[in-house]
Amino acid sequence: MPPGTGDAQLTISQQVPLTGAVIVSTPQDIALLDARKGLNMFRQVDVPVLGIVENMSYFKCPHCGEHTNIFSHGGAKDEAKKLDIDFLGEIPLDIEIRETSDGGHPIIDKNPDSPHAEAYRQIAQHVWAKATAILEHKATATPKIVM
Numbered sequence: 168m169p170p171g172t173g174d175a176q177l178t179i180s181q182q183v184p185l186t187g188a189v190i191v192s193t194p195q196d197i198a199l200l201d202a203r204k205g206l207n208m209f210r211q212v213d214v215p216v217l218g219i220v221e222n223m224s225y226f227k228c229p230h231c232g233e234h235t236n237i238f239s240h241g242g243a244k245d246e247a248k249k250l251d252i253d254f255l256g257e258i259p260l261d262i263e264i265r266e267t268s269d270g271g272h273p274i275i276d277k278n279p280d281s282p283h284a285e286a287y288r289q290i291a292q293h294v295w296a297k298a299t300a301i302l303e304h305k306a307t308a309t310p311k312i313v314m
C-alpha cells in the first residue's frame with residue numbers, strides 16, 4: 168500500500184484477510200513518522216506487523232561503489248527496536264534494482280547471485296517464516312466442531 172493511513176489503507180486492512188503487514192520506510196524521521204502511523208493502524212485492526220524494511224537505506228555509486236547515506240541510515244532499525252518489532256533488512260538505492268524492477272525482471276530474477284538479490288531473499292525468508300508461524304497458529308487455534 169502507498170504511505171498513509173487514509174480510507175484506502177483502512178478499508179483494505181479491514182476487508183481483505185491479511186496474514187500480516189510489512190512496513191517499508193526510508194530511514195529519515197519524516198518517513199518513519201508515517202511508518203509509525205501505519206503500524207498503529209494495523210495494530211488497531213488486529214493485523215500483525217511482521218517487521219520493518221529500510222528502503223533506500225543507502226546509495227551505492229555505480230561508478231566507484233561508494234556508499235552515501237542520502238536519506239540518512241539506520242533509522243528504520245532504530246525505530247523497529249523502539250517499537251519492539253523485527254527489523255527485516257535494508258535495500259539500497261541502486262540503479263540496477265531500479266532498472267531490473269522497471270524492466271519487469273526484478274534483480275532476484277535477473278541477477279540472483281548479487282548481494283542485492285540476497286538482501287531481498289533474506290527479507291522474504293524472514294517474512295515467510297513469520298507468516299507461516301501465524302497461519303499455523305491460526306489453524307491450531309481454530310475451534311473444531313465435534314458432532
Ligand SMILES: [Zn+2]
Pocket residue numbers: 228229230231232233
Ligand atoms: Zn562514485
